[in-house]
Structures are given as structure tokens and as C-alpha cells.
Amino acid sequence: MGAVTSLFVHKMVAAAAGPGVDARAILGLVGLDPDIPPDPGTMIAATAYYDLLERIATLRDVTDLPLRTGASMRCDDYGALGLAFKAAPTLQGSYDRVARYARLWTTVVQYELRLDGANTWFMLHRAGPRRLGMRLSNEATLASATAIAREVHPEGRFTPLEVHIAHPAPRNTDAHTAYFGCPVLFGSDRDALLISPGALAEQNRLGDTGITRFLLSHLDRELAELTGAADVTGLARDAIARALSEGQPRMDMVARRLGMSARSLHRRLARDGLTFQALAEDTRRELAEGLLGDHRYSLAEIAFLTGFSEQSAFNRAFKRWVGTTPASYRRARVAGIPAAATPPSA
Structure with a gap:
């Protein structure tokens, strides 16, 4: 059974909280204490996460929930991996680190950078039936990848060329187009951001080679321990x-x-x-x-x-x-x- 970091659960529930949605009660459904700060190292079963999202969908309109969740994500939320993302010299380096080290916070999603002519796909791969909870999670993941790219951009501006989402579109996609600032293509054959070479080559405003070496050494040790025990x-x-x-x-x-x-x-x-x-x-x-x-x-x-x-x-x-x-x-x-x-x- 796959697992995801409880950080995502906290963020989704916080974004959904409001009339009709008791955040404390919903966190309790998956065994999380709302009084304890989110810890990226605490994992919950992916199926429990999807169940929770589907529970929220019975209480409120969730069309824009993944987008608001993604917009709330910050590099620091991801611990050492987020710092490594922020410290990379370019966005290419940042996304490379997500692809390499993502197993430290999820066992259900894998990431890939794939060249397509001059452009590059930042793709997420997640197996299994595309139930509503998984669809919401995939949208939130793409929104999060966009938010942290905007955080490290020198002027806070990052816009993909296109966003591709494999499941069918909701009734209204205006919020998706407004958030990503580019065409959002539902019913695609992939879940991915298409990124220009110029955007990937942009220098991160907080890039630091010295910190990068230290952080990557730390992450490599964690990954080696995980791989050895897995x-x-x-x-x-x-x-x-x-x-x-x-x-x-x-x-x-x-x-x-x-x-x-x-x-x-x-x-x-x-x-x-x-x-x-x-x-x-x-x-x-x-x-x-x-x-x-x-x-x-x-x-x-x-x-x-x-x-x-x-x-x-x-x-x-x-x-x-x-x-x-x-x-x-x-x-x-x-x-x-x-x-x-x-x-x-x-």
C-alpha cells in the first residue's frame, strides 16, 4: 500500500476549512492530531488520503480546492528537500531534485523530466484507478510544483507553456486557467507541466552552491537508507x-x-x-x-x-x-x- 506525507493532508484540509467542513474532525479521521504541527516525515496511506478528499467533496465544491492547496505550498514546508529545491542554481536543478528525491515524501508518485524538442515535460506518474481523490491530489501536485517554482523565481513569475491533466475537466475550468496562466488541457495522456528552456534556465533568486552540496549530501544519505531498507x-x-x-x-x-x-x-x-x-x-x-x-x-x-x-x-x-x-x-x-x-x- 502506498503512502503520502501528512503535510499534503494538512494543507488540503486547511484549504477546505470553512462552513460545513470541520478541519479538526476531518484530520482525526486519518489519525492526525490537529494540534501537532505538520511533519513531512509522518506518512499516511494513500487510500486514506483519497478517502478524506472524497469526504470533503461531499461537504463543499472542490473544483478550486487543489489550486488553493497548491498556492499555499512553500519550499520550507518540504524540509531538506524544499531547501534543496530553493538552493538549486536554476529551476532545472530544482525540478531535477524533485525527480530524484521525491521518494522521501511519497511512495505513490514518481516524477520525471522529459525533453520534447526544445521544451521539457515535468511529469508525475501515479498508478491505479483515477478515483476522485486521486484526481484532486494530482491537480494539487501540479499546482504545488508551480507555486514553489514561482517562489524561487527572481521576480516571482513562473508560467508553464501548457498544463496537461489526464482526467476529464470539471464543469468550470476558469480557476485553473487563471491559476496556471496558460492553457490547461484536460483529458490528456499525461499529468504534466510543459516548460520552456528559458524558464528552466532562469537563475533562482536563492541559489547557493555551498548550501546545495551540504543538502544533497544529506538527501543522498536519506535516500540510500530508504533504498537499503525498502x-x-x-x-x-x-x-x-x-x-x-x-x-x-x-x-x-x-x-x-x-x-x-x-x-x-x-x-x-x-x-x-x-x-x-x-x-x-x-x-x-x-x-x-x-x-x-x-x-x-x-x-x-x-x-x-x-x-x-x-x-x-x-x-x-x-x-x-x-x-x-x-x-x-x-x-x-x-x-x-x-x-x-x-x-x-x-
Whole structure:
């Protein structure tokens, strides 16, 4: 089960507080004491976080909640990582640090900087069904990434070229356009900010090379401790699941997202008797089986989300995995027939 820092919970609840929304009571639902200051190191289950956001959505209009939450974020809220973001010489360096060290405050989201011609995508990857709580969280994450970029800009001005959000648009998107100051494209194939090379090259107003060396050394130690203690196979499985909608993930890409070399990842998987290829295939199968149990996803969408360019290829692979077609498997799930009892289709 993935986890997120309780900092996000505190910020969301504070932004939502008002008539009809008792902030203290809502924090208590996830076991947080409202009288204790937020600690980025305190984690809660991602599912509990999504449940909390969906609870708030029954009490008030949440259209602009992610934007107001994002606008409230400051670098200092993130502890050493926020200081490292602020101390980087350029915004490129700041976002590089988010991509590398984000695992210190979340196990459900991974970040990536990806070149696209002269521009760069700052992308977030989060696996799983796009329930309302996840959608709100994704919007808040993009809004937060924008807010802290504006904080370090010499004149407080940072505007992406475009904002892409994978889920459908709310009824009114005026607040989104006003906040980001650029086109906001819902129903995209990604959750990301598109950033110009000029914006990434802008010198941060608080950049400090000396502080940067100290902070990165500290963060590297924390990351090494986390990686050493973590279930690397489980982390790799999560990274593969998040990357599948972009096609068959490569080991070097997954290793980079985990903050290690491809050779190290290969060695850690081998200790568990696994190869990267076998783990990727098993992850695809598990994700496909889970999505087939959710009728909000068509077979074509599930094929895409599990890394297949065509539904026919997905059908063949799934039949090889479980002995039946995806459609037959879904019908059996509805009928309550155990997967093992599903007869192979002709």
C-alpha cells in the first residue's frame, strides 16, 4: 500500500476549512492530531488520503480546492528537500531534485523530466484507478510544483507553456486557467507541466552552491537508507505500473526513477530470484486483472494502461497469462467465478 506525507493532508484540509467542513474532525479521521504541527516525515496511506478528499467533496465544491492547496505550498514546508529545491542554481536543478528525491515524501508518485524538442515535460506518474481523490491530489501536485517554482523565481513569475491533466475537466475550468496562466488541457495522456528552456534556465533568486552540496549530501544519505531498507522489488513493481501507459518500460528508466543504476537494480532483483523482464510481465498481468474488475475502463483503455499499442496484442498476451480472453475473464469476475475456474476460451 502506498503512502503520502501528512503535510499534503494538512494543507488540503486547511484549504477546505470553512462552513460545513470541520478541519479538526476531518484530520482525526486519518489519525492526525490537529494540534501537532505538520511533519513531512509522518506518512499516511494513500487510500486514506483519497478517502478524506472524497469526504470533503461531499461537504463543499472542490473544483478550486487543489489550486488553493497548491498556492499555499512553500519550499520550507518540504524540509531538506524544499531547501534543496530553493538552493538549486536554476529551476532545472530544482525540478531535477524533485525527480530524484521525491521518494522521501511519497511512495505513490514518481516524477520525471522529459525533453520534447526544445521544451521539457515535468511529469508525475501515479498508478491505479483515477478515483476522485486521486484526481484532486494530482491537480494539487501540479499546482504545488508551480507555486514553489514561482517562489524561487527572481521576480516571482513562473508560467508553464501548457498544463496537461489526464482526467476529464470539471464543469468550470476558469480557476485553473487563471491559476496556471496558460492553457490547461484536460483529458490528456499525461499529468504534466510543459516548460520552456528559458524558464528552466532562469537563475533562482536563492541559489547557493555551498548550501546545495551540504543538502544533497544529506538527501543522498536519506535516500540510500530508504533504498537499503525498502523492498526494491515492490518499488520496481510500482514504477513499472506507473510507466506502462507509455509503453513497455525499460530497466534503465525504472532504475533511474528509483535513484539507482540499472546494474544495481538487476542485482537487487536477482537476490529475489527475479529478472526485470519477468517482473514487468507479472506487473502487467496483475494490473490488467485489477482493471478488468472495474467496469469504468474499456478493454481498449486497459490495453493502453498496461503498455500495449493495440487491443489485439493485449488480448493475446492476457490469454497466454491466464488461459482466457480479457472479455471472458471480466464476465467471470461479474459472475463470481474464481479466475482459476475460468475455462480457457477457444
